Amino acid sequence: MAKNTIIPFGPQHPVLPEPIQLRLVLDEERVVSAIPVVGYVHRGLEKLAEQKDFLQDTYLIERICGICSFIHSLTYSMGIESMMGLTPPPRAQYLRVIWSELHRMHSHLLATGLLADSFGFENLFMQLWRTREHIMDAMEATTGARVLLGTCCIGGVRKDVSEELLKSVLQTLVTVEKELDEHMPVLLNDYSVKQRLCGVGILDKQVAYERGAVGPTARASGIAMDLRTQGYAAYGELDVEPMVETDGDCYARTKVRVRELYQSLNIIRQAIGKIPSGSINVPFKTKPDGEVISRAEQPRGEVLYYLKGNGTDMLERLRVRTPTFANIPPVLAMLAGCELADVGVIVISIDPCISCTER
Amino acid sequence: MFTIIGNVFKNLRSKYATRLYPYEVRTPFAGARGKLEIDPDICIYCGICAKRCPANAIAVTRKPDKTWTLDPYRCIVCSYCVEVCPKKCLHMNPKHRSQE
Numbered sequence: 001m002a003k004n005t006i007i008p009f010g011p012q013h014p015v016l017p018e019p020i021q022l023r024l025v026l027d028e029e030r031v032v033s034a035i036p037v038v039g040y041v042h043r044g045l046e047k048l049a050e051q052k053d054f055l056q057d058t059y060l061i062e063r064i065c066g067i068c069s070f071i072h073s074l075t076y077s078m079g080i081e082s083m084m085g086l087t088p089p090p091r092a093q094y095l096r097v098i099w100s101e102l103h104r105m106h107s108h109l110l111a112t113g114l115l116a117d118s119f120g121f122e123n124l125f126m127q128l129w130r131t132r133e134h135i136m137d138a139m140e141a142t143t144g145a146r147v148l149l150g151t152c153c154i155g156g157v158r159k160d161v162s163e164e165l166l167k168s169v170l171q172t173l174v175t176v177e178k179e180l181d182e183h184m185p186v187l188l189n190d191y192s193v194k195q196r197l198c199g200v201g202i203l204d205k206q207v208a209y210e211r212g213a214v215g216p217t218a219r220a221s222g223i224a225m226d227l228r229t230q231g232y233a234a235y236g237e238l239d240v241e242p243m244v245e246t247d248g249d250c251y252a253r254t255k256v257r258v259r260e261l262y263q264s265l266n267i268i269r270q271a272i273g274k275i276p277s278g279s280i281n282v283p284f285k286t287k288p289d290g291e292v293i294s295r296a297e298q299p300r301g302e303v304l305y306y307l308k309g310n311g312t313d314m315l316e317r318l319r320v321r322t323p324t325f326a327n328i329p330p331v332l333a334m335l336a337g338c339e340l341a342d343v344g345v346i347v348i349s350i351d352p353c354i355s356c357t358e359r
Numbered sequence: 360m361f362t363i364i365g366n367v368f369k370n371l372r373s374k375y376a377t378r379l380y381p382y383e384v385r386t387p388f389a390g391a392r393g394k395l396e397i398d399p400d401i402c403i404y405c406g407i408c409a410k411r412c413p414a415n416a417i418a419v420t421r422k423p424d425k426t427w428t429l430d431p432y433r434c435i436v437c438s439y440c441v442e443v444c445p446k447k448c449l450h451m452n453p454k455h456r457s458q459e
């Protein structure tokens with residue numbers, strides 16, 4: 001029997017947008033197992049959050065991730081609100097949904113673009129990122145910032161959006177949908193793309209369940225799990241269904257993201273159609289006291305916040321479990337038995353966010 | 360196999376998607392959080408902005424001189440200070456900081 005070789009994949013690798021090292025145990029060109037090494041971008045944000053007051057934390061928490069930033073601050077705010085017994089006004093809940101879904105769209109376009117880049121399809125990568133720019137512009141026009149929106153606050157949102165701006169968002173969605181209709185058949189039907197994605201990195205439903213996969217990774221393996229169906233923010237009043245595929249390979253994960261892009265278009269249109277008028281936040285004077293677990297569906301999967309308050313300005317403990325953290329054990333199962341050349345595609349197919357994971 | 364060919368020809372005919380930055384700068388969106396500015400005539404140097412700033416980017420002194428200093432490299436442009444200012448002397452300029 002040949003002797004196994006261990007080669008490092010990352011932390012700096014052309015395919016990886018962020019630093020994670022996978023020590024690949026190889027038998028010839030085939031991966032036997034992978035050992036993950038994390039800790040390259042740990043910033044100690046959980047500890048820092050305990051030293052700031054709970055209002056300042058809203059802006060700090062947003063900086064855990066540069067892609068799903070709004071949903072981080074939303075989950076944190078929902079946790080603090082449930083501790084203090086606050087209910088944000090309906091208009092704020094709808095605005096939260098609109099910004100969350102814009103975030104999901106730009107994140108999925110980024111992820112599918114990076115996937116295209118990982119198997120060398122640079123043209124498609126640039127087309128998808130060009131489409132993403134329309135969404136970034138819509139976010140900047142409605143909130144004042146491209147990524148770190150800074151609009152979610154305890155008790156609602158900080159900024160209202162005028163009817164004209166909501167109409168301009170709808171216009172943007174028309175452009176985005178037209179471009180998606182052009183690019184998505186390439187991503188899903190192209191012969192060479194299918195050759196790289198179909199049957200690669202298969203995650204069985206049972207393994208996905210046992211290893212705690214979340215988000216599109218779990219849904220692509222046939223697990224109908226989407227926290228939006230639980231109805232947080234205004235999702236309860238909108239038509240949301242989990243997008244489920246059963247193949248469990250890289251192609252299925254991509255397909256789930258593509259279907260979710262169209263679903264997000266639909267959800268934003270529903271939300272803009274139903275958004276009520278009224279106030280956008282509720283005043284409060286209390287301090288957070290008690291313990292709470294707050295969850296929300298990020299583009300990459302379920303994020304979980306554990307918050308513990310003690311009736312003062314400072315939180316006693318803040319703990320974040322991000323979706324990529326939950327998706328690392330499943331990706332190790334996908335890597336076992338794959339070809340070395342497929343490692344990059346498989347890792348990118350879960351849309352890893354290492355800065356999130358290490359906080 | 361040739362699914363993207365049509366898109367390639369379309370791109371050859373269409374305009375550039377990018378600009379020649381910094382020679383050509385996009386007009387900022389109204390209400391964009393570009394950079395923080397202060398009107399020193401209205402400021403009472405109460406220091407609330409410095410106390411609330413999540414990034415400790417603002418420093419305010421009252422003695423011996425009244426000063427208000429912003430560290431632009433620490434500022435995270437969240438505009439929380441603008442919200443809490445009792446005299447509304449702080450505002451966000453939609454234009455971003457340029458290369459200086």
